[in-house]
Amino acid sequence: MVAAEAPTTAPGETVDMELENVIRRRRMVRSFSGRRVPDDVVRRIVGAAVRAPTAGNTDGWAVVALQGPSETAAFWDATTTAEWRERSQRWPGLSLAPLVLAVMTSPGRYLDRYAEADKAPSGLGRTPSAEHAGDPAPPGDPAHPRDPAHPRDPAHPGTPALSEAASLAPAVPVGDPAEHAWPVPYWFVDAGQVVTHLLLAATDAALGACFLGNFRGETALLTTLGVPDGWRYVGAVLVGEPGAGDHRSASLARGRRQVDDVTHFGRW
Ligand SMILES: Cc1cc2nc3c(=O)[nH]c(=O)nc-3n(C[C@H](O)[C@H](O)[C@H](O)COP(=O)(O)O)c2cc1C
Numbered sequence: 001m002v003a004a005e006a007p008t009t010a011p012g013e014t015v016d017m018e019l020e021n022v023i024r025r026r027r028m029v030r031s032f033s034g035r036r037v038p039d040d041v042v043r044r045i046v047g048a049a050v051r052a053p054t055a056g057n058t059d060g061w062a063v064v065a066l067q068g069p070s071e072t073a074a075f076w077d078a079t080t081t082a083e084w085r086e087r088s089q090r091w092p093g094l095s096l097a098p099l100v101l102a103v104m105t106s107p108g109r110y111l112d113r114y115a116e117a118d119k120a121p122s123g124l125g126r127t128p129s130a131e132h133a134g135d136p137a138p139p140g141d142p143a144h145p146r147d148p149a150h151p152r153d154p155a156h157p158g159t160p161a162l163s164e165a166a167s168l169a170p171a172v173p174v175g176d177p178a179e180h181a182w183p184v185p186y187w188f189v190d191a192g193q194v195v196t197h198l199l200l201a202a203t204d205a206a207l208g209a210c211f212l213g214n215f216r217g218e219t220a221l222l223t224t225l226g227v228p229d230g231w232r233y234v235g236a237v238l239v240g241e242p243g244a245g246d247h248r249s250a251s252l253a254r255g256r257r258q259v260d261d262v263t264h265f266g267r268w
Contacts, residue, residue: 010206022204029208030247031093032240036068041205042099045239048201052193055186056119060109061194061234064225066100075100075236078221079212090247094210097238101198102221105187107179108230126178175230191234198237208242211235 042065049063066072076085076095085091108126115125179185195211202209218233227233 022200026199026203026209028210028249029242030090030210030238030249031243031245032096032098032208032238033243034096034098035241037099037207037239037241041207042067042239045198045201045205045207046101048204049194049197052190052197054190054193055110056113058110058113058186058190060106060113060187061191062104062106062231063194063198064102064104064227066102068098072097072100074224075102075221078224079215079217079236081216093243093245093247094238096243097210097240099239101237101239102225103191103194103198103234103236104222104227104231105191105234106231107175107185107187110182110185110187111176111178124178124182126176175232187232188234195235195237198239202237202239207239208246209237209239211237 046063046065049061050059054060066075072095080091085095088094111124111126113119113125114122119125199209199211213235214233221227221233222231
């Protein structure tokens with residue numbers, strides 16, 4: 001094991017870092033050189049995500065790996081607007097990301113998995129009545145997202161009302177009503193863990209990486225990438241050799257909390 005505060009390896013070459021060093025070094029990189037990430041490194045990064053925890057071992061996620069400008073252009077066209085590209089200071093650096101890993105998740109796979117014998121007692125599996133299109137979501141408690149008192153995206157009733165940016169996007173496909181019985185949708189929990197593994201694996205490969213959330217263009221992206229019905233787009237991990245003029249997030253001014261700030265020992 002070597003301390004790897006400033007690795008001198010070529011991009012993509014394995015740096016044998018302690019986990020703690022990888023975690024400390026990982027930060028969002030928003031400017032790339034454009035140099036292609038070798039295929040074996042792409043496979044190694046995704047391979048780390050295959051090791052991510054997954055509820056019920058469902059593994060209901062997938063990535064679409066877009067490599068090189070001709071493929072990544074489809075991602076940018078679907079998820080950004082010409083107006084944003086025109087005014088964003090980050091766009092020149094982001095646009096050079098040679099690898100875009102678009103993370104997808106399938107709620108239906110979790111509904112099916114949790115209908116299997118060992119998980120059926122959870123009551124979270126797909127129910128026969130839920131298979132009928134148009135069934136209303138079951139009534140919920142006030143704290144639960146399915147509570148009708150909370151504003152919803154009418155096209156996707158299990159999600160909170162979307163931001164104005166998302167209103168630019170066509171509606172995403174309506175999911176199975178049984179999705180709304182889940183207090184915590186594991187398909188998004190799993191996808192988050194996948195994203196973390198991708199980010200850490202990219203750092204371990206001496207590459208930069210950045211997660212971009214799903215702001216807009218989900219339906220357009222799913223369509224243009226040929227993603228089957230029922231899959232949701234979660235966000236994308238951009239990966240590549242860091243480029244000049246990185247743009248740190250203004251959010252960093254909020255600072256990083258310490259263990260005692262986030263931990264309530266024994267009781268909140
Ligand atoms: C769910 C989620 C969505 C994010 N969306 C974006 C995004 O769309 N664009 C972006 O530049 N950074 C995005 N970030 C990165 C955060 O801004 C970043 O993680 C945070 O400011 C801490 O910085 P660090 O990751 O470099 O330590 C996102 C992070 C998460 C976890």
